[in-house]
Amino acid sequence: MPEKHIWDKTNQWTKELEHLKEILKKTNLIETTKWGTYVFTFKNKNVIGIGGFKSYFGLWFFNGVFLKDKKKLLINAQEGKTKSLRQMRFQSLEEVDEKVILEYIKEAISIEEKGLVLKTKNNKKEQITSEFLKNELEKDNILKKAFEKFTPYKQNEFIEYIANAKQEKTKTTRFEKIKPMILENIGLNDKYR
Incomplete structure (x- = not known):
């Protein structure tokens, strides 16, 4: 059985993920590994992760909810559950536009510099009484x-x-x-x- 590559669930996106990684290396983000995948940070804040799945590979922006998304490339992977994270999915290397990705990354870094964070409802469980x-x-x-x-x-x-x-x-x-x-x-x- 071939060795599984980091966050390439099906071992079919090695070349594509390496390409995304090379694009990310052109930014001032710091490459780390978290949750078994490549995560790129800015001032210790998670900005972008990359991964390969069954039918696509892509980037996810941890604070993607704040991106303007002028090109309409971002999706919410789990509508109703996922609050802040947004994905940019690809099915081939030809779909990857480095210039556009770098624009989105620049905006994502700007969001981190501003300290924007999605306020979530307090998830405290209901007070039990007796x-x-x-x-x-x-x-x-x-x-x-x-x-x-x-x-x-x-x-x-x-x-x-x-x-x-x-x-x-x-x-x-x-x-x-x-x-x-x-x-x-x-x-x-x-x-x-």
Whole structure:
């Protein structure tokens, strides 16, 4: 079996990827290897990656969403999932226009110099609550004060532990287990840390 070339999934784009690499070497980007592929950086920021796949080879611009794309060459590989990254795909060396690629690269570097970054929605998971635990804490002021000494992260571990129980009986059993832990200031998962 022939040796796999870096980010040439099908081993069919060796010459084409080398050509793209030579174009990129004409810029002031720094060549690195990340995630098993060539990635070109500017001031330690990922700007462009290259790779070969089943039906195409190409470049991807990590902050491609900000490129003007006057030639309409960029695509979003996973509409609805991919936010910032844009790809420029080719199926033959004849499609590769060095001058155009260098223009896109120049603009991509300019974007990095400006520090443009796509703001994404906060992906924090939804806050879980437990009426059962809340009611138990309200009944016992000492327990409530002990619970409030924990960081929000550790409080959430207890809340989740109780909230994930389906039956009241299980909630009660779990509460009885964590009650001494709370009073002794021992987090639910402290023994694993």
